[in-house]
Amino acid sequence: MKKDIYVLGTGLSHNGSSVLLKNGRVLVGIEKERLSRIKHDGGNDSLTTEYCLKAAGIGLDEIDLVVQCENFVIPSKNEFKGPRVFKNYPDEKFVSISHHLAHAYSVIGTCPYKKFNVLVIDGCGSPYDQCNDENLPDLKELNLNFSDGLICEKDSYYHYDGTKLHTLFKDFSPLNTQKSPWLPTTNHSIGGFYSAISHYCFGNMDDVGKLMGLAPLGKPEIQHEAFYFEKGRVFLSPQWDQPLTTPAHHWEGFKQNRQHYANMAFWAQREVERAVEYILESRLKGETATPLAYTGGVALNAVANSRLIRKGVVNQLYIEPAAADNGIALGCAFYGWLEIVKGKRQIHDGSTCFGSSYSFSASKETINTLKNCSIKELDEENLLEQTARLIADNKTVGWFQGGCEFGPRALGRRSILANPSNRSMQDHINSHIKFREDFRPFAPSILPEELHNLFQDKLNSPYMVLVDRPIDSAINQLAAVIHVDGSSRTQTVEKEWNPRFYKLLKTLKKHTGVGAVLNTSFNKKGQPMVEKPEEAIDLFLNSAMDALVIENHLISKQSFVY
Known part of the structure; x- marks a missing residue:
């Protein structure tokens, strides 16, 4: 053996x-x-x-x-x-x-294509002298030298031929050494720029996802161009930070000048889209037949990703679900x-759910914690039926199943679910369950076969890294998962690696007429997604969540009978 x-x-x-x-x-x-x-x-x-x-x-x-x-x-x-x-x-x-190189191999291991190009764009990569890539560019060709300080990866472009990764183009930039808090990455980083605006608006460089949610509330009042382009390379303009005049130091300051920060987010999103599009057009040079695998933190910008597809910049696009440094x-x-090891490349099954599974163990301590709740252990058919009825009746449900997702998106293993047609759900969940900002949007998780009934672009998006636009006749059905700009960051639920979540949507369709559910990550503001049952129970008991499903157990704060 x-x-x-x-x-x-x-x-x-x-x-x-x-x-x-x-x-x-x-x-x-x-x-x-x-x-x-x-x-x-x-x-x-x-x-x-x-x-x-x-x-x-x-x-x-x-x-x-x-x-x-x-x-x-x-x-x-x-x-x-x-x-x-x-x-x-x-x-x-x-x-x-x-x-x-690590980013690139994350897509080589998970991408469904046999041969493809790989694009990496992030905040900052490794120093030049630590890079393992073949065919590193001569720094003189990039008008750089080591006297500029620490020179680090900015964006990289490769081709994978089915057996070997070939370096096609790599760009580098000096690490920013100024004491300004705005750009703690390389001097010309796209990801660093977006993180800088996150820091400006929220006081936190890691809130870039929040920035993308704020952008649609903004107006195109800032015309300043953050980037300029030259010979296939992207550079931050010398005065790129000119609009950064009044940083928000706390939540009250943000609320008092909310429209300004929304305008800043709008500007940042526009500039990132412009820069990413330029890089791709420069690398591809009009050749779109070869699939593209895309990773690095910037690849999580779902709005920019969808723009690339709509404009035909790329035809076949795979985005690594854990595209940031978690990947x-x-x-x-x-x-x-x-x-x-020189092992053979195995075609990945598409799943991102790599965590351990947990059973719900109703210990005395747990029972005492849940003494005012109804706890039912059900077979799968009844579990799905009762959960679907709760959602259809405008109850919020915590959904805890199997091993957790690997990456930033809740894809039906650690999710909070609700009726997507109830417009008030957005405010209710933000205010009373997740305790976060009121502008934060929610995603629809949908049956793939429902795409043509619900969305204009019909983008297959199993990892929630693309946005689509509902068709007119579906707007009321999806009222709680449409952002202010008319877009939705969608998840098409894959039956093969997410079978129980898929079955829940099928059951829900029988009750609501639409194979979709509001899906948001099972956490509250400032905390990671729950990993263990006790963390899920804690949030359930300390929020306005109505019911909690842990594997085959349905727990509710009232005895719902169907």
Whole structure:
């Protein structure tokens, strides 16, 4: 019998994570924030490594290879922001790879295409002298030299021919060394620019998703061009930050000048779309027959992604669901399997749900916590029927199923669900369940076969990284999941890897006439998505959520009878 081969990939920058492959397929993966309960947590990887080992039921001595990545340094096997679990295993084989290479291999491992181009755009990658890519450009050709300071990856473009990754173009930029808080990345970073405006509006560089939600409330009053373009490269203008005159230092300040910040978000979104489109047109040079795989934090900008498709800049587009740094561990693992172990590339099943499963254990402590609730254990048919009826009756339902999603989007494993036709649900969930800003939109999760009945562009979007526009006759059916600009960030639910969520939508369609549900991540403001049942129960009990489904158990605050 052949020995199983285990490869562990681990990312140690912000949005840290670990992923374990068994014979070239994802066995388990987890983001550190889900375990530490600190959003965007990174650094030391002991928590995530131990989680993967426990889920796999193996010891560290059974790991054949560890591949790691951190943005600026090569971490020690024994120590990185605290002791690492590898310290007592001196024979563990360790490999370090650079940032954009890890991003690229995350799509090589998960992309459904055989041959494709790869685009990476993010905030900041590895320093030039730590890059593992073949055919690195001569810095003189980019008018750069080491006297400029630390030179780091800005965007990268590759071709994967089915067996090997070829570097086609890489751009670099000096790391920003000014004391201005606006750009703590490279001097000409698209992702860094967007993070800077997030920091300006919300006081937090990591709220870029929130910025995308705010942008449609803005007006095109800022005409200043943040970027200029030259010979296929994108640069920030010398006076790019001229409009940044009144940063919001707290929520009250934001509310008092809300329209200004909305206008800033509108401007930032427009400028990012312009820059990304230029890069792609420059790289593709009109050749759109070859599929494109897209990753890096900027690839999570669903509005920009959809614009590329609508304008015909790209025809076949795969976007890595964990495109930000949480996907680095995935790329490390696949690099190890393909390039070090020399394993065969396996076609991924499309799932992003790499976490461990939990059963609902009704201990005495749990029963006491839920003493004022109804708890029912149901077979699947009755569970789906009663859950669908609750949603159709305008109740909010926490939905906790199987292993958690890997990446920033709730795709039907750690979700809060509601009736998409009830317009008041947006305010209710934002105010009384998630306790977050009132402008934050929600997504519709839909049956793929319903696309033609509901949306104009009919974009297949299993990972919630594209936006579409409802057709006129569907606007009332989707009132709670249409943003102020008439768009919706959609998820088309895949039956193959999300079967119970798919069945729920089929059941819901019988009650509402539409195969769609309002879906938002199972968390409240400032917290990661719930990982364990007790975290789901805590939010359920301390919010206005009406019911909670954990595997086959339906828990409600009143005894709903159907």
